[in-house]
Amino acid sequence: MNIALFGYGKMGKMIEQIALDRNHKIVAKIDVDTQDIDYSKMDVAIDFSMPNAAFENITKCFENGVPVISGTTGWLDKFEEAKAICTEKQSAFIYASNFSLGVNIFFELNEYLAKMMSTLEQYQVSMEEIHHTQKLDAPSGTAITLAEGVIKNSNYKGWKLDESDESEIAIKAKRIGNTPGTHTVDYTSSVDSIEIKHTAHNREGFALGAVIAAEWIIGKEGIFTMKDVLNLG
Structure with a gap:
C-alpha cells in the first residue's frame, strides 16, 4: 500500500x-x-x-x-x-x-483487573510511568489511558500527577536516560500488593x-x- x-x-x-x-x-x-x-x-x-x-x-x-x-x-x-x-x-x-501491540493487551488486562478490584476498598491504586528525558509531557498518554481504564471500571473519580486523595489515582512520572517506556499499575493494601507492568525494550x-x-x-x-x-x- x-x-x-x-x-x-x-x-x-x-x-x-x-x-x-x-x-x-x-x-x-x-x-x-x-x-x-x-x-x-x-x-x-x-x-x-x-x-x-x-x-x-x-x-x-x-x-x-x-x-x-x-x-x-x-x-x-x-x-x-x-x-x-x-x-x-x-x-x-x-x-x-x-x-504497541503489547501495550494494547496491557490496556485490556488493566481494565479486567480494575473490575476484579472494584469492590476491594482496602486496596489503593497508583501508577508509575518512566520515559526518556526528551519526552516533555507528563503523565504520558499511555498512563492517562490506563488511569481512564481504571476509572471506568471502579469508584475512582479521576487521576492526579504525583499526590492524590483516596478518590483519585496518583500517577508518578519519571524521565530517565533513553528509556523507551515503562508503565506500572499497583494495588496496595496494608497486607499485600498486586502489580502489573509493561516494559518496552525499544520503540x-x-x-x-x-x-x-x-x-x-x-x-x-x-x-x-x-x-x-x-x-x-
Whole structure:
C-alpha cells in the first residue's frame, strides 16, 4: 500500500523502515515546512506530527478520502470534531495513545483487573510511568489511558500527577536516560500488593503497531480503535 507519513521525526523514520520491510511504499513525508501535498497517491496516512498540526493534517486527509492512523498526543480537545468530520466524509480513523501491540493487551488486562478490584476498598491504586528525558509531557498518554481504564471500571473519580486523595489515582512520572517506556499499575493494601507492568525494550513496537493498524484499516469506513485491530472485543 502507499503510505503518507505526517511527521518525519524519530517515530516517522522508524515507521518508514518497518513499512518498507513489509513491502509498502512511502509516497509522502510531510513535515513542518511541507507545502504541496498530493493526496491522490495515498492509500493511508500515518500521523505522528506535532499537536498544533495534527488536527489539520488528519481532517485534510478525511476531506481527500484518505484514512488516518494517528498517534499524536496533545490535540485531543478537537478529537470529537475530527471524528465528526471523518464520519461526514465517510472516511476511516484510528487514534491510539500507544500503538504497541503489547501495550494494547496491557490496556485490556488493566481494565479486567480494575473490575476484579472494584469492590476491594482496602486496596489503593497508583501508577508509575518512566520515559526518556526528551519526552516533555507528563503523565504520558499511555498512563492517562490506563488511569481512564481504571476509572471506568471502579469508584475512582479521576487521576492526579504525583499526590492524590483516596478518590483519585496518583500517577508518578519519571524521565530517565533513553528509556523507551515503562508503565506500572499497583494495588496496595496494608497486607499485600498486586502489580502489573509493561516494559518496552525499544520503540519499534510502537511503529510496528501503527503499520499493522494501517494495513488493517484499508477498505474500511468508520472510527476504530486498536481493540478492533487486535480483535479484543
